[in-house]
Amino acid sequence: MNRKWLTAIILFFLLTANCLPIFGGHSAVAETGGTEINASTVNVRTGPGLSYSVSGSLAKGDKVTVTGQEGDWLEVQAGDASGWIASWLTSSSSDNAAAQKAVSSVDRLNVRAQPELSASVLTQMNAGDQAELIGETGDWVEVEFRNTRGFVSKQYITATKTSTENPAPAANDVSSFEIAVSALNVRKKADLSSDKIATVHQGEVYSVQSLQGNWVEIRLSADATGWVYAFYGHLSDKSAKSAASAAAETVTVLTAGTNLRSEPSTASGVVSRADAGDQLTVIDKQGDWYQVALPDGQEAFIATWVVTAGETAIAQKTTEKKEASRKAGTLNGLTIVLDPGHGGRDGGTVGVRGTTEKDLTLKTAEALSHYLRSAGAEVIMTRQSDVYVDLRKRVSDGHQVAADAFISIHYDAIADNSVHGFTTYFMHSYQQQLGEYVNAGLEGKLSLDSRGVRNGNYLVLRENQQPAILVELGYLSNFNEERIVTTSQFRDQAALGLYTGIINYFDAQLGQ
Missing domain, CATH: 3.40.630.40 (Zn-dependent exopeptidases)
Incomplete structure (x- = not known):
């Protein structure tokens, strides 16, 4: 009787062994694809992003076959199992040396000693700061930032893989640069140690002034330019003007008495004023300013923070503030x-x-x-x-x-x-x-x-x-x-x- 049960158990495991998921543990994968895992542990996810659930994991040295790609994520297969892994944690025979980067999406992002909120804060990253991406642990990623190694919450970073394989296009082949990460530092010179002069954001399009190695000089306003790292955006021969127009054909003014200025600066002269609910046609976008056409045929600039983009935007009208008599020690009317x-x-x-x-x-x-x-x-x-x-x-x-x-x-x-x-x-x-x-x-x-x-x-x-x-x-x-x-x-x-x-x-x- 015992021998029959033992035989049945052995047969069960033999029949079901091929059904076990390959990504279920850290064991080496038998598949000899062209892409190799180069981090100690890499999570396999159900979709192309850090927000998708983990379906398994791979260990350093495991090899997989790439069957698809979406952005910086690879759809891979090993045996009969498949899933998505981060491309910046892999290497392939066709890769040149690549730098794996984590770009902070927010200011004052805490870098902690351990992957938990109660861990001590070692340092902080600001929006657009870049750190070396080392690995991933649950809801945290391990990074090295300015010689300090620690953990940051993955929901506040954009991960990307940079490569020097393709030479930069000639300056006369491109006219605009679209930001591809949540936040990117603009620097005074084409150097990571140069002073930060501004921060630009995902989806914004800027005119290209020149190229220098892996750096792009963009125009921020009529009288200001700065440098951004080329890996964090897309160069195009599409003009910044047409790109901006495509993004927002019209903008709707939010506040009564909004200033329309002669230049994209709060220091420039006021040429007219707009009322809440007014819709203006966008001609161009320069940094945080829209160039718009006025009903009388003039052109002016309006700040992006006082409008809502889109033809169907609903104006958020505000009531006129009533002047109230105020005595010292009170705040009446304020x-x-x-x-x-x-x-x-x-x-x-x-x-x-x-x-x-x-x-x-x-x-x-x-x-x-x-x-x-x-x-x-x-x-x-x-x-x-x-x-x-x-x-x-x-x-x-x-x-x-x-x-x-x-x-x-x-x-x-x-x-x-x-x-x-x-x-x-x-x-x-x-x-x-x-x-x-x-x-x-x-x-x-x-x-x-x-x-x-x-x-x-x-x-x-x-x-x-x-x-x-x-x-x-x-x-x-x-x-x-x-x-x-x-x-x-x-x-x-x-x-x-x-x-x-x-x-x-x-x-x-x-x-x-």
Whole structure:
């Protein structure tokens, strides 16, 4: 009887062995295709992207046959099993030496010591920064950034594989460059160590001025150019003008009294004004500006952040602000936008004790809103719950209501856990005075050291036409400071300091 059962079990395994999935483990694959795995472990996914579920894995040295490709993803087969793997984790006989890169899609992306949110922050990447991509672990990718090796959340990076196999086309063969990654740094010179002067985004098309090796010089505005790495976009002989027109035939104005300017700059003269709901025909796109045709035949420039692209766009009309009499110590008739940093899938930094920045910023903004409303201000929150809000949408919220002040609230972190204190940032000269008053208000209420008022090239400041500041209310990377800033008493004092600075700023304007 036992012998019969043993025979049956052996026959079962012999019959089913060929049905087992090849990608089920880390064992070597028998298939001898032309593509080889060059990372220690590579996940096989059900579709071409990091968001697809993992169906198996492959080990370094395994060989597979490529049956298809979509972007940077390869559809592969080994035996009877198939799936998708990242091309930047493979090599083939036809490949030249290739650099595997992870490009950050957001500012202040934490690089952590381990693939978990509770791990310490080693350093941070900004939008467009590039790191060497080493491997993938669950929802994390391992990278090496500026000689620091760590892990970043895969949802905030664009992975790409670069190659030097094909020579760059001649400059006279191309006229436009379309950005292919979420965010890309524009540099002053054709060198990764050169100063960053701007950030461009996926889908934007720019005129090509010249080529230098693997670098492309693009025109950002009428009087500014910069250099981007050619691997992160597409060169084309299609003009930037036609590309921009194809992307948006018309734009719809969001705010009454929007300025139409003679040049793509907020410093240029105003040639006309548009009302909310007006639709304008796009002629060209230069960086963050549309060149549009006016009804009287003139041409002008309008900022991308005050319009919605598309012929069927619905105008978001805003009511005219009514002037209200205001006395010192009150905020009657003023509109203030509060911007609790991060939210939703963007958690911001995480403290050494596990505090999540996005939770603190929302609680602090809520505390501040009570003070402001009690003084008569209309308060607009860019988010009121744990949701993700795009940075440009946050800025647009302020523009649509013609905000009198825009306050972005954050908490800081850095690899050096001895750094401490709060900092106030501004970008444009018309924002500096607000920053100085608010920083002084915080100095009078907080026990933390002040790091002063500084210039900060943050998108919510850079693209903001309103008096806008960004405050970093302490370092979560400092153990003692994290303990302090997570208390309700600190949040109330921080809110009171911000409120005091805002009141003093507007009171000073009454005498002008």
